[in-house]
Amino acid sequence: xxxxxxxxxxxxxxxxxxxxxxxxxxxxxxxxxxxxxxxxxxxxxxxxxxxxxxxxxxxxxxxxxxxxxxxxxxxxxxxxxxxxxxxxxxxxxxxxxxxxxxxxxxxxxxxxxxxxxxxxxxxxxxxxxxxxxxxxxxxxxxxxxxxxxxxxxxxxxxxxxxxxxxxxxxxxxxxxxxxxxxxxxxxxxxxxxxxxxxxxxxxxxxxxxxxxxxxxxxxxxxxxxxxxxxxxxxxxxxxxxxxxxxxxxxxxxxxxxxxxxxxxxxxxxxxxxxxxxxxxxxxxxxxxxxxxxxxxxxxxxxxxxxxxxx
Numbered sequence: 001x002x003x004x005x006x007x008x009x010x011x012x013x014x015x016x017x018x019x020x021x022x023x024x025x026x027x028x029x030x031x032x033x034x035x036x037x038x039x040x041x042x043x044x045x046x047x048x049x050x051x052x053x054x055x056x057x058x059x060x061x062x063x064x065x066x067x068x069x070x071x072x073x074x075x076x077x078x079x080x081x082x083x084x085x086x087x088x089x090x091x092x093x094x095x096x097x098x099x100x101x102x103x104x105x106x107x108x109x110x111x112x113x114x115x116x117x118x119x120x121x122x123x124x125x126x127x128x129x130x131x132x133x134x135x136x137x138x139x140x141x142x143x144x145x146x147x148x149x150x151x152x153x154x155x156x157x158x159x160x161x162x163x164x165x166x167x168x169x170x171x172x173x174x175x176x177x178x179x180x181x182x183x184x185x186x187x188x189x190x191x192x193x194x195x196x197x198x199x200x201x202x203x204x205x206x207x208x209x210x211x212x213x214x215x216x217x218x219x220x221x222x223x224x225x226x227x228x229x230x231x232x233x234x235x236x237x238x239x240x241x242x243x244x245x246x247x248x249x250x251x252x253x254x255x256x257x258x259x260x261x262x263x264x265x266x267x268x269x270x271x272x273x274x275x276x277x278x279x280x281x282x283x284x285x286x287x288x289x290x291x292x293x294x295x296x297x298x299x300x301x302x303x304x305x306x307x308x309x310x
Contacts, residue, residue, distance in 0.1 A: 006038045006304065009060040009086075011077065013044035016069025017148045025279040026066035032300040033064070045072065049080075056086070062307045063088040064300070066279060070143060073276035074100040078310070087307040091275040094310070095245040099275045100143050102174050105244065106272075112243045114236055114270045117255075119176030127162045127173050136178035141169035152178055179269050181257035184223055186237035187277065187285040188250045189299075190306065193234040194288040198223035219284070221291050229256060232268055240273050248306045249285055249299075251277040 010033070012026025013019055026042065033040040043055045045067060056063075063081055065088050067073060073090075075097030081088045091099070099105050106116045117138075126132055127139060131153070139161040141149040149169050151161040162173065183199040200218040223230060237252035244250075251274045257266035277285045279300075289299045 006061040007041070007058070008033050008038050008062050008064050008304065009041045009043055009056060010064045010066055011043050011045050011072070012066040014067045014069065014072045015045070015047060016067070016071055017144060018069035018072075021278060021280060022066055022068045022072065024281075025068065025283070028279050028281065028296070029064055029066050029300055032297040035297045036301050038304075045077070052080075056084070060086060062086070062304055064304065064307075065089050065276065068276050068278065069148070070100070073274075074143060082310045085309055087309055089303045089307045090248045091244070091246040091250065092308070092310040095247070096275050098244050099246070099250075099273045102140060102142055102272060108243050109240055109270055112239060114240060114243070115268065116270050117176040117179050119174060121172050121174055124162055124167050124171055124173045127175065128160065128167075132175050133177065136180075138176045138178050140174040140176065142172050142174055144169060154178075179255040179257055180259065181255050181266070182223075182225070184225070184233055184254040184256050184268075185284055186233050186252050186254070187288045188237050188241040188246070188252065189285075189289070189302070190248070191238070193238045194285075195221055195291050196223040196225065196230050196233045197221040197284055197288060198225065219287060221288060225256060225258075229268060236268065236270055237273075240270060244273060244275075246273065246275055247308065248303055249277060250275050251285055 010026050010029055012022050014022055030040050030042055041060065063086050065077060067077060071077065073096055075093040078093040078096050082093060098108065103121050109116050122132055135153055135155045137153050139151045139153065153161045185197050185199060187194040198220040200220065202216055233254055240252050241250045253271045255269045255271060259266055277283060279286060286296050286299060
């Protein structure tokens with residue numbers, strides 16, 4: 001239990017495509033705050049800023065940001081809390097917005113010497129008209145998390161990745177070559193990479209359902225990969241965290257192409273960094289922390305200690 005009792009406002013829920021996951025993250029954090037002896041106030045985020053201001057009265061000592069997806073992890077809420085001068089968990093405005101905008105983050109990673117998949121940003125009409133690159137390839141929204149809207153287009157698929165008029169994620173689309181191999185992820189806690197987990201979906205790829213539905217994905221921690229790859233993933237996750245200017249907790253996702261015939265063309269590819277990783281019972285950051293002997297309440301307590309404004 002913390003020696004200093006804090007008034008903590010937990011922002012959760014919200015109105016992004018990841019609302020349901022955020023509700024679960026927020027509830028788990030509320031339970032941890034109770035265990036730590038803090039006074040916790042739950043705030044289901046809406047577009048009503050007057051209601052938010054009322055919920056933040058009396059002023060909390062810190063905001064625990066358990067929002068996921070747009071508006072909650074793209075710098076919007078972070079900017080508001082900066083104006084109010086209320087310390088909050090996770091990354092600040094700039095790092096949050098850079099990480100959420102996948103093409104910008106990719107350019108920064110590549111400038112820092114971190115290898116990412118190729119690809120380009122296209123108008124959705126180009127993708128609707130036909131294959132913009134040889135199959136297999138991946139279609140992604142520019143600014144969504146948790147694999148929302150991600151489509152892998154394989155040879156032989158008959159359904160177009162974007163059906164005319166049915167793409168709710170904006171006019172621009174990120175298209176990347178598909179990297180075969182294994183899914184790896186690394187959590188970063190301040191200046192320390194925690195561990196490497198291999199994710200093995202029991203069906204399909206590691207999409208939204210596989211991430212948040214129990215029994216859909218096998219988590220292997222520590223990942224059964226060669227020691228040099230394990231060390232590289234740890235180093236690159238920390239480098240990506242620092243490149244974006246993240247603080248608190250983040251998580252870097254990789255693909256590891258381990259086909260021997262690929263040689264140097266295979267290996268590790270950084271996909272993206274998540275500045276608001278899930279805090280659900282199935283989430284990877286708490287799992288890796290537990291692997292190192294850090295309990296969920298201890299993790300939440302550490303996050304509060306790192307809270308700040310820009």
